[in-house]
Amino acid sequence: MIYIGNHVSSSKGYEAMGKQEVALGGDTFAFFTRNPRGGSAKEIKDEDVQRLLTLMKDHSFGPLVAHAPYTMNVCAAKEDIRKFSVEMLKDDIRRMEYLPGVFYNFHPGSHVGQGSEAGIELISAALNECISSTQGVTILLETMAGKGSEVGRSFEELKEIMDRVSCKEKLGVCFDTCHVWDGGYDIVNHLDEVLSEFDRLIGLDKLCAVHLNDSMNDCGAHKDRHQKLGLGKIGEEALRRVVTHPALQGRPFILETPNEDDGYAREIAMVRKWQEQ
Ligand code: FE
Ligand code: FE
Ligand code: ZN
Numbered sequence: 001m002i003y004i005g006n007h008v009s010s011s012k013g014y015e016a017m018g019k020q021e022v023a024l025g026g027d028t029f030a031f032f033t034r035n036p037r038g039g040s041a042k043e044i045k046d047e048d049v050q051r052l053l054t055l056m057k058d059h060s061f062g063p064l065v066a067h068a069p070y071t072m073n074v075c076a077a078k079e080d081i082r083k084f085s086v087e088m089l090k091d092d093i094r095r096m097e098y099l100p101g102v103f104y105n106f107h108p109g110s111h112v113g114q115g116s117e118a119g120i121e122l123i124s125a126a127l128n129e130c131i132s133s134t135q136g137v138t139i140l141l142e143t144m145a146g147k148g149s150e151v152g153r154s155f156e157e158l159k160e161i162m163d164r165v166s167c168k169e170k171l172g173v174c175f176d177t178c179h180v181w182d183g184g185y186d187i188v189n190h191l192d193e194v195l196s197e198f199d200r201l202i203g204l205d206k207l208c209a210v211h212l213n214d215s216m217n218d219c220g221a222h223k224d225r226h227q228k229l230g231l232g233k234i235g236e237e238a239l240r241r242v243v244t245h246p247a248l249q250g251r252p253f254i255l256e257t258p259n260e261d262d263g264y265a266r267e268i269a270m271v272r273k274w275q276e277q
Contacts, residue, residue: 002243003028003062004212004271006255006264014044014099015051022055024261025268028062028252033092033104036069041095049098062252065140065174065209066096068106074126075109075119075151082122085109089130096137103209103252105140105174108152108161119151124164131167140174140208145182145224153183153222155201162202173202176211176256177242178227181234184220188238195247210253212271214239228257229267240274 005026008017010033021029034041055061074085089106096102111119131139141161146153152161162171175198181187185194198204214232216225230236243253255267 001275002210002249002271003252004255004268005029005252006257006259006268007031007067014048015055018052018055018059018061021061022059024265025272026264027059028064028254030065030067030105030254030256032069033066033095034069034088036067037071041091044095044098046098053099062250063101063103063209064099065103065105065252065254066092066099068092068104070107072106073109073112075111075114075122077112077114082126086126086129089126093130093135093137093139097135100136102137103140103172103174104137105142105209107144107150108141108158110149111151112149116149116151116157119149120157120160120164123151124161127161127165127171128167131165131170133167133170135170138170138172138208140172142174142211143176143179143183145176145179146184146222147182147224155198159201162206172206172208173198174209174211175207176213177234177239178211178213178215178232178256179224181215181219182217182221182223184222186219187242188219188234191238191241191245195245199247204247207248208251210242210248210251211256212239212242212253213256226256226258228259228263229255229270243271243274244277 005028007030010031072085144150144152214227214234216227217223
């Protein structure tokens with residue numbers, strides 16, 4: 001069994017997100033830790049979080065997958081953006097302590113012309129500055145499609161970042177099916193081989209969460225345009241094999257497909273049906 005849910009709006013607070021997900025039929029969800037395009041974050045209300053934790057227990061939820069804002073780029077070429085990003089990362093790790101067992105997913109970053117080696121250095125340095133061995137939060141590097149100068153377009157790049165971080169037990173990977181496909185991994189025809197490759201380089205025990213998306217583009221296109229499940233180039237059969245793959249059971253799967261609520265409810269029901277078959 002896997003946990004399935006979607007990305008919900010955090011504007012009404014934590015308990016509201018849980019209620020929303022229950023209404024859609026899910027048992028996990030993702031949310032932005034703050035405005036996806038902006039800076040400052042709302043302080044977390046302890047009672048609100050406690051009510052969410054109770055709801056999650058009552059509905060047997062899996063771990064949640066918080067998402068860092070898109071503006072975060074810890075390997076930016078400009079020092080002020082880098083500093084601002086590291087401060088956001090520190091602050092988010094602190095705030096997510098309210099949610100025991102939460103995953104905190106972030107895009108490794110874009111090196112903007114400095115080269116991926118320099119990017120990898122800056123990302124690992126930022127993680128070493130922010131991660132402490134006592135934190136409860138596990139930080140996930142998201143696999144990227146490789147558009148522009150994105151770092152993390154290959155398992156090798158993610159491994160290189162992770163190898164340089166001293167607190168490895170607080171690090172994992174979020175496997176985005178659209179990004180991996182766009183990045184050149186053929187999960188339609190060679191899912192077993194792709195997962196073996198991930199295991200060889202990083203270890204499947206580090207694959208903590210999945211972003212379940214179809215893709216508008218071909219394998220290796222490096223585009224990053226998500227599509228509804230079954231309507232893209234990955235297709236229903238291949239996504240069903242991902243959901244039911246023995247090596248991926250027990251993980252939270254998050255939909256980031258272009259949908260409104262009714263579309264998410266349908267996709268959640270569809271994924272549950274795949275699991276029963
Ligand atoms: Fe993402
Ligand atoms: Fe994603
Ligand atoms: Zn994406």
